[in-house]
Amino acid sequence: MSALWLTIIGASLGCYLLKLIGVVIPKSFLERPLVNEITHLLPIALLSAIVAIQTLGQGQGLLVDARLPALGASLVALRFKAPFIVVILIAAISAATLRYFGLAA
Amino acid sequence: MRATAGATWVQTRSEIVRNAISIGMAVATYGVSFGALGTTTGLSIAQTCALSVLMFTGGSQFALVSTLASGGTGLSGGLAAVLLGTRNTAYSMRMNPIINAKGPMKLLASQLTIDESTAMGLAQDEKSFSGNASRLAFWSTGLSVFVLWNIATLIGALAATTIGDPKTLGLDAAIGAGLFALVYPQISSRRHLVIALGGALVALSLANFVTPGVPIISASIVAFIGGYIFTTRRSANS
Numbered sequence: 001m002s003a004l005w006l007t008i009i010g011a012s013l014g015c016y017l018l019k020l021i022g023v024v025i026p027k028s029f030l031e032r033p034l035v036n037e038i039t040h041l042l043p044i045a046l047l048s049a050i051v052a053i054q055t056l057g058q059g060q061g062l063l064v065d066a067r068l069p070a071l072g073a074s075l076v077a078l079r080f081k082a083p084f085i086v087v088i089l090i091a092a093i094s095a096a097t098l099r100y101f102g103l104a105a
Numbered sequence: 106m107r108a109t110a111g112a113t114w115v116q117t118r119s120e121i122v123r124n125a126i127s128i129g130m131a132v133a134t135y136g137v138s139f140g141a142l143g144t145t146t147g148l149s150i151a152q153t154c155a156l157s158v159l160m161f162t163g164g165s166q167f168a169l170v171s172t173l174a175s176g177g178t179g180l181s182g183g184l185a186a187v188l189l190g191t192r193n194t195a196y197s198m199r200m201n202p203i204i205n206a207k208g209p210m211k212l213l214a215s216q217l218t219i220d221e222s223t224a225m226g227l228a229q230d231e232k233s234f235s236g237n238a239s240r241l242a243f244w245s246t247g248l249s250v251f252v253l254w255n256i257a258t259l260i261g262a263l264a265a266t267t268i269g270d271p272k273t274l275g276l277d278a279a280i281g282a283g284l285f286a287l288v289y290p291q292i293s294s295r296r297h298l299v300i301a302l303g304g305a306l307v308a309l310s311l312a313n314f315v316t317p318g319v320p321i322i323s324a325s326i327v328a329f330i331g332g333y334i335f336t337t338r339r340s341a342n343s
Contacts, residue, residue: 003179004148004173005152007182007183008152008159010183011169011182011184012156012160014183015165015186015187015190016160016215018190019162019197019216019218020197020212020215021194022193022200022201022218025198030198033336033339034332036195037331037336039194040192041328041331042325043164043189043291044291044292045301045303045324045328046185046189046328047291047304048301048304048324049307049308049323049324050185051285051305052306052308053308053312053320053321057312057317059175060315060316061312062312066275067277067278071282071285074281074286075285078286078289084134084138085135087282087285087286088279088286091282092274092275092279093275094275095272097275099273100273
């Protein structure tokens with residue numbers, strides 16, 4: 001089995017066990033203020049980090065290209081409460097257009 | 106999404122199922138994006154679809170695929186996915202007494218415990234029709250999202266294999282925008298904004314020095330430190 005398949009199955013199993021242990025571990029643990037706060041903040045910190053790396057990362061390093069103005073365009077769409085698919089399309093079209101006219105890499 | 110008060114069970118039931126199907130269709134648009142991004146970032150169609158069946162939690166799936174796409178190892182991608190899956194633990198804990206599933210149904214209910222099924226289950230009055238409204242809302246939303254999410258993933262994965270360089274179509278920018286759309290509504294206060302910017306800053310400042318994937322995982326430290334500071338400050342004030 002390839003390493004990629006192992007990653008997919010292993011991470012899926014991890015995600016499933018996280019769902020399952022909610023049934024088993026005592027409710028008082030997750031209701032502790034610190035645990036509750038961290039479970040709320042964790043997705044925000046991780047997703048923001050992924051957005052940043054996805055927008056500026058290039059291998060082991062950083063690169064400013066068409067992805068940055070595209071993210072700016074998606075922020076405008078989000079501020080106007082555009083649906084998910086519209087936000088994605090606006091980002092893709094912005095980046096594609098900038099590249100087509102040679103305005104950004 | 107709460108069912109209308111004073112309605113009969115038959116009316117309530119069809120209203121809940123209708124809502125469940127519309128949520129599934131809304132999520133499907135996002136599933137098409139996931140399928141397309143999966144195959145354009147180097148996963149096979151089978152691998153992309155396996156993620157939607159087995160992992161079945163959108164944020165984690167996007168995290169895994171985008172970490173791999175940015176050159177991260179399988180371990181860091183898998184770790185990012187699992188860290189993002191922790192909120193489902195809170196969901197299943199909250200839903201368990203309401204669903205009250207037994208034996209193998211408990212195992213199935215766990216897999217279907219995601220943002221949408223939890224939100225719909227909690228939106229009903231827990232006592233309405235002796236809990237049947239909550240249970241139906243959870244199960245119908247979970248199943249509707251599961252079925253439509255997986256069909257959508259396959260459609261997206263197939264469609265994307267027919268196009269050329271993903272950069273020409275701006276699909277690399279679309280991944281960032283998709284994740285941005287996921288995190289944006291969660292930033293509802295100044296504290297959340299601090300955590301979001303902190304996470305991004307930690308990742309970017311490490312990007313030049315460590316192997317891809319590690320900067321993303323490292324951002325979780327911001328949640329731990331922030332959680333500790335916010336909690337102690339709150340208890341000091343009260």
